[in-house]
Amino acid sequence: MKRIGQRILQDVFSGYLKLLEKTVKIDWQEEELCGSSQIFGFWHEDSFFMNLVLKNLAGKTAPVDVVVTADTRGDYIEHMIQKCGGSVIRVPDGYAAFGALKMLMQRSYEQARSLAVALDGPLGPRHEPKKLAFYLSEQKGEDFVGISLHYSACLRMFWRWDNYAVPLPFSKVTVAVKDYGEVSKREIPQLPVRAVPWNGDVLRYQKMI
Numbered sequence: 001m002k003r004i005g006q007r008i009l010q011d012v013f014s015g016y017l018k019l020l021e022k023t024v025k026i027d028w029q030e031e032e033l034c035g036s037s038q039i040f041g042f043w044h045e046d047s048f049f050m051n052l053v054l055k056n057l058a059g060k061t062a063p064v065d066v067v068v069t070a071d072t073r074g075d076y077i078e079h080m081i082q083k084c085g086g087s088v089i090r091v092p093d094g095y096a097a098f099g100a101l102k103m104l105m106q107r108s109y110e111q112a113r114s115l116a117v118a119l120d121g122p123l124g125p126r127h128e129p130k131k132l133a134f135y136l137s138e139q140k141g142e143d144f145v146g147i148s149l150h151y152s153a154c155l156r157m158f159w160r161w162d163n164y165a166v167p168l169p170f171s172k173v174t175v176a177v178k179d180y181g182e183v184s185k186r187e188i189p190q191l192p193v194r195a196v197p198w199n200g201d202v203l204r205y206q207k208m209i
Helices: 002-023 043-058 073-083 092-109 132-140
Strands: 025-030 039-042 064-069 089-091 114-118 142-153 152-158 165-166 170-180
Touching: 002 043, 002 073, 025 043, 039 043, 039 132, 043 064, 043 073, 043 114, 043 142, 043 165, 043 170, 064 073, 073 089, 089 092, 092 132, 114 132, 132 142, 142 165
Parallel strands: 025 170, 039 114, 039 142, 064 089, 064 114
Antiparallel strands: 142 170, 152 165
């Protein structure tokens, strides 16, 4: 019964993503990506719509592997990512992640692949970036690309630590893609919490908590 329930939820999530893909307007505020592969970072609260963002970026970068938790929460995420044509690397939480990190690095060295990481995932605190994405940028010598989103209308789950956001059909999502170049885990750049819609002809960012 547990497996049946899980499959039903996976189908519901995937079906809703398809509905959003058909009805949501995306306002892209995008810088040109440099190099064949990058390290993408986003906030955990934007994980749901990031499936469609990465799907749209697929033709502009190397194939993207999304770093996902190895526990059961990751099963739903993996299903949605695969439905959007992506792939995942399952990484345990805590200290057990170090072994998986070695495998992750080896895989990305052997093939030209981009990596996507929820900066404050998997368990927060909210909007406090961990060092993984910046460590990967430093070790691989690849640009770190920050992705921030803004929703004109969404369902926000305030009872979760990340205030998880699910946009509503026929709404508008602003997606800001900023290339910070190669970064270091010792010098983490100032990252916007949310993108700010166009104010005419100037791309602006605003830190909103």
